[in-house]
Amino acid sequence: MSEERPGILDGAVHPAEQTKLFGHAEAEEFLARSYRSGKGHHAILIEGPEGIGKATLAFRFANHVLHHPEPADAPEAIYDPSPASPITRQLAAGASHNLLHLTRPVDEKTGKMKSAITVDEVRKAGKFLAQTSGTGNWRIVIIDPADDLNRNAANAILKILEEPPKRSLFLVLTHAPGKLLPTIRSRCLPLALSPLSEADLSAALDSLDAAPSGPRAGDVLSAAHGSVSEALKLVNYGGFDIVEAFRTIVEAPAEPPRRDVHKLADVLSAKDSDTVFSFFCQHATDFVTDTARSAALSGDLSRADRLAQLSSQLGERIGIAQGYNLDRKQTIISVLDDIRASL
Structure with missing residues (x-):
């Protein structure tokens, strides 16, 4: 699966192929009612942490709309897609003429996903929306996620949202809505x-045959914070070992051996290590943010301010390193050194 769909984690199913939704029943009911009323918004901003089912919900809603192009005739609920339906099969294969999944493109030279959604990709959306559907059906664009739009692409999307074509629907996904252009947010519902609750997370993992077992099963559900993707990284990508090594280094009472620092950096910067590198970067940033919050709550405002600034700096540095393909090992070492110096 992951070989055919770049960016899909080992053990995961592409959202277009997922027939079950775990959690989010209220959100799904809202979408069904809103669409059936005929007064649904042309652009919906689906917000939430990564890996909790935003894209799955978007594809399910798109499937619902394409099966019931006339809102008044649509059922009051969104049902599990039928694998026997031609529309469902087309969506799962990425071959629907009525849906465009706008995401980071694959670099033809490396076979890996690029670091951003570019304006060239958005131009494809413009051409897609300009085509007249032979069936009179809807044109649906799923932007997954809008956080990956570079500035030019974001501005191009904004122009389309300002004057949307008739019978067009935008499902805009975001892990961090505060980072989007305010003008994009203002044009979306x-x-x-x-x-996900631990029960829903456990059910979702079980559906993927990835339910954690053994003494760490409870730890996986707790540490994943309601995210299927985080759970898969912990189970299938050595996430627990990365977290343990990170904490051993940054919380060591004395200067940690440089060999331990380099060993972790070597693992995270090895070939085909995109997933574990991103996992480390997110964990490191979250660790600093959480530590800053704890310092503020305890009244140590000076330390809280220092760590809050570091959190912002780390996010910017990591973004630059990923965007310009800078040396990952050096990035990891400098991140570890800066965190230790600020604690």
């Missing part, structure tokens, strides 16, 4: 999703 926000729909916030919460992290």
Whole structure:
């Protein structure tokens, strides 16, 4: 699966192929009612942490709309897609003429996904929306996620949202709505999703045959914070070992051996290590943010301010390193050194 769909984690199913939705029943009911009323918004901003089912919900809603192009005739609920339906099969294969999944493109030279959604990709959306559907059906664009739009692409999307074609629907996904252009947010109807409960997360993992077992099963459900993708990284990508090595280094009472620092950096910067590198970067940033919050709550405002600034700096540095393909090992070492110096 992951070989055919770049960016899909080992053990995961592409959202277009997923027939079940775990959690988010209220959000799905809202979408069904809103569409059936005929007064649904042309652009919906589906917000929430990564890996909780935003894209799955978007594809399910798109499937619902394409099966019931006349809102008044649509059922009051969104049902599990039927694998026997031609529309469902086309969506799963990425071959629907009525849906465009706008995401980071694959670099033809490396076979890996690029670091951003570019304006060239958005131009494809413009051409897609300009085509007249032979069936009179809807044109649906799923932007997954809008956080990956570079500035030019974001501005190009904004122009389309300002004057949307008739019978067009935009499902805009975001892990961090505060980072989007305010003008994009203002043209969308926000729909916030919460992290999955441990019961829903466990059910989702079980459906993927990835349910954690053994003494760490409970730890996986707790540490994943309601995210299927985080759970898969913990189980299938050595996430626990990365977290343990990170904490051993940054929380060591004395200067940690440089060999330990380099060993972790070597693992995270090895060939085909995109997933574990991103996992480390997110964990490191979250660790600093959480530590800053704890310092503020305890009244140590000076330390809280220092760590808050570091969190912002780390996010910027990591973004630059990923965007310009800078040396990952050096990035990791400098991140570890800066965190230790600020604690």
